[in-house]
Amino acid sequence: MIEPDRTEWQVRCAFNAFCKRVLKNEAINIYNERRQQQSKEMTFSDLTPQEENQLYTLDKHYEGGEEHSFQVAGMKITSKLLAEALRTLPKEKRITVLLYYFFNMSDVEIAQHFDIPRSTIQYRRTSSFERLKRFLEEHADEWDD
Incomplete structure (x- = not known):
């Protein structure tokens, strides 16, 4: 064993x-x-x-060359002017405008996102549109540079 x-x-x-x-x-x-x-x-x-x-690249599409602009009702609208007009809006209104016009969200979708009434979004959007319009009318000739 x-x-x-x-x-x-x-x-x-x-x-x-x-x-x-x-x-x-x-x-x-x-x-x-x-x-x-x-x-x-x-x-x-x-x-x-x-x-x-070599680790990164930059988009040079808008670098140098002429600035993109367009004529509307005899006024020259540039990208700088448009950006400045958007900057003058309060944050809530600017976000509403960007979501509506650039992300194709409806007033209802934006309202659900912020958990506020749809009518508030509609008011922000339309009042922002009027404010942008006034700004562009007042400053269109000043931004030719």
Whole structure:
């Protein structure tokens, strides 16, 4: 009876040694892979300005050249003038105008988004439209630059 217990003990020891060897070798492999990966990586602070510039692009569609404008009722409307007109609106009215005209949301959808009555949205939109109209009429000739 002593002999089978001893064999079982030897098998356990051999299996234990095998598992330890596998884990040790796997840890070494992971360490080597990480070291290789770190040797290939570079921090942003180590990049040269030329390499940094290769990481992004800029939309140059409106850069330089002539500014886009259009004539309406004898007035020249530029993108700068239109942007300034929108900036004069209070935040709530500006958001309402942008959601309605540029995101094609209805008054009901905007009202649900802000959890306020639809009539409030309609009032904000129409009063904003009148305010924008007055601003553009008053300042259209001043923004020719």
